[in-house]
Amino acid sequence: MTELRDIERERARFQARLLAAAAFVLLAFALLAARLVVLQVLRHDELAEQAENNRVAVVPIVPNRGLIVDRHGIVLATNYSAYTLEITPARIAGGAAGLDGLVDALAQVVEIQPRDRKRFRRLLEESKSFESLPIRTRLSDEEVARFVAQRFRFAGVEVKARLFRSYPLGATGSHLLGYIGRINQAEKKAMEDWPDEDQANYKGTDHIGKLGLEQSYERELHGATGVEEVETSAGGRAVRRLASQPPTPGNTLELSIDVKLQALVERMFGRRRGALVALDPRNGEILAFVSMPTFDPNLFVDGIDADSWRELNESIDKPLLNRALRGTYPPGSTYKPYMALAALATGKRTPQQTIADPGYFWFGNHKFRDDKEGGHGIVDMYRSIVQSCDTYYYILANDLGVDTMAAQMRPFGFGEATGIDLEGEARGILPSTEWKRRAYRKPEQQRWYAGETISLGIGQGYNSFTVLQMANAIATLAAGGQRRRPHLVREVVDPVADTRRAVAADAPAPAPMRPEHLEVVRNALIGVNREGTSAAAFRAAPYVSAGKTGTAQVVGIKQDQKYNAAQLAEHLLDHALYIAYAPAEEPRVALALVVENAGFGAQAAAPIARRVFDYLLLGQVPSEEDLGAVAQGKATTPIGKPRLAAEWLLPGQPLPPAAAGPAAPAPRLASAR
Secondary structure: OOOOOOHHHHHHHHHHHHHHHHHHHHHHHHHHHHHHHHHHHHOHHHHHHHHHHHHEEEEEEOOOOOOEEOOOOEEEEEEEEEEEEEEOHHHOOOHHHHHHHHHHHHHOOOOOOHHHHHHHHHHHHHOOOOOOEEEEEEEOHHHHHHHHHOHHHOOOEEEEEEEEEEOOOOOOOHHHHOOEEEOOHHHHHHHOOOOHHHHHHOOOOOEEEOOHHHHHOHHHHHOEOEEEEEEEOOOOOEEEEEEEEOOEOOOEEEEOOOHHHHHHHHHHHOOOOEEEEEEOOOOOEEEEEEEEOOOOHHHHOOOOOHHHHHHHHOOOOOOOOOOOOOOEEOOHHHHHHHHHHHHHHHOOOOOOOOEEEOOEEEEOOEEEEOOOOOOOEEEOHHHHHHOOOHHHHHHHHHHHOHHHHHHHHHHHOOOOOOOOOOOOOOOOEOOOHHHHHHHOOOHHHHOOOOHHHHHHHHOOOOOEEEHHHHHHHHHHHHOOOOOOOOEOEEEEEEOOOOEEEEOOOOOOOOOOOOHHHHHHHHHHHHHHHHHOOOOOOOOOOOOOOEEEEEEEOOOOOOOOOOOOHHHOOHHHOOEEEEEEEEOOOOOOEEEEEEEOOOOOHHHHOHHHHHHHHHHHHHOEEOOHHHHHHHHOOOOOOOOOOOEEHHHOOOOOOOOOOEOOOOOOOOOOOHHHO
């Protein structure tokens, strides 16, 4: 049987299919061509830039941090380069378990101690996973070689060359220098509000100034970050350098501090707590800025270990407290010269006016005792300062009133920030009726009681000032009322342009003082060192100085009790204070100091001031015997033959070269590895 086929119909169907396939192919080619046009023509510039960016990595180059040197060029803070072993957590497989296993494996190649692990875990909590974190710092050449030989085993781990901050003199001057530390999350968040150019300048920077001058002059010390364009392979490895812009090192800070004087004062404090500020009343330059005890800032550079932090943070001596800047103390009898000036300025007293001192002052039913049993007899203004008569100033305070006293003391800078070039300065308390209304909430607490005024006259009660404020006040008095803003940095030196920029600040308004009133008080302050409470400390001094001792109570003594040091714990004993300037005729140095819980200022504080003046005015350093006696509070007049200051080396440290370049690497600290 013959099969009938519709040839024409099949041909038409085939042709239709062929046309459909051809149309599909043409459409596909048209889409491909259109896409090529978009990529090659319309988006050419954009994609070419992306390709270039994938090929070229822009790497920030962290600049050398600026040096800090004292007024004679002795290096106090510098940098050196060393290798670190770093881990990028995001590149480690297996999460926390994989990271722990990796660290254990690394410990078989290089030494990793428990403190290194603790520090790494803390950094891991504070940082993002894609950031490179150090597990070991300051690797030796042998350790670097051992790791490089087995690098293939450790993905996400690499050796980097880093700059480290070094403080060659260790704990000397640590509170004024401060330290640098790794940038934490709070600081990173704060940086988000910085201008774009400042944020760009900190690309690649891991550390920042935390305290002291390192913090206050961070922008000067940091420098300008450089950049390097590097061609990379598909695997992200550098192939060749295309271009680079070198970084600009940070500026050098030249301080007004004499670090040999700083170290000398710290030795004279010994194991005692306290503070001293010495400055030039002619320009406000700070010559010594001492807070005791100190700490070693090198411990903080890599992140302090837990044991060292606990020891510093929990110590009853509070070594991390900057007592010169933030510690506040009752000024005690060092307040009396200013009270005398207030009495003269207001007409409440004349220099010749006298009182009869029986050894106490009754106010209401409270007996305010003088420090001398039986009193000082007939006392005029000169004797009230030279013999430090409390009764004279109890009566004077009652006559002046709290608000008049506050108005007279404010021009000397009491109760206000001095404006020193350090952050975190305490304001202290200059009491007044207005201050009390602001300080307390309850109406009965806000009220000022007349009995509270009496003890203010001898620098007790609510009076509370920093040692810096006391030094600034006596410098103002020494300068005849001319005030200067205290500062630690004399000049900022640009090491690239070789230029120097003086750090100047506007001087506050002068303290109004009549010359005849000033002369009365100055004569009395000279009398203190000649025949008064500090005469023993200045016996046979070849220059004329002026000063005032003070003793400030830490705990109150009941009306019917007498002060008995033997019955009090050491931290409850009175503070010893002293203010002074020299030479008396043309003052070149003024100072204030406090030795905590040391008793009388004449025994514990004035001897330190005498030796500071000997150093600055005579170029002399005490003998070792004398230094030991002063540190124990057992010397007034210098003993033993003094040495020439120019020949005296810093304790445990030969004089470094002037700030011509980085110092040699400091030895690795076991507690900061």
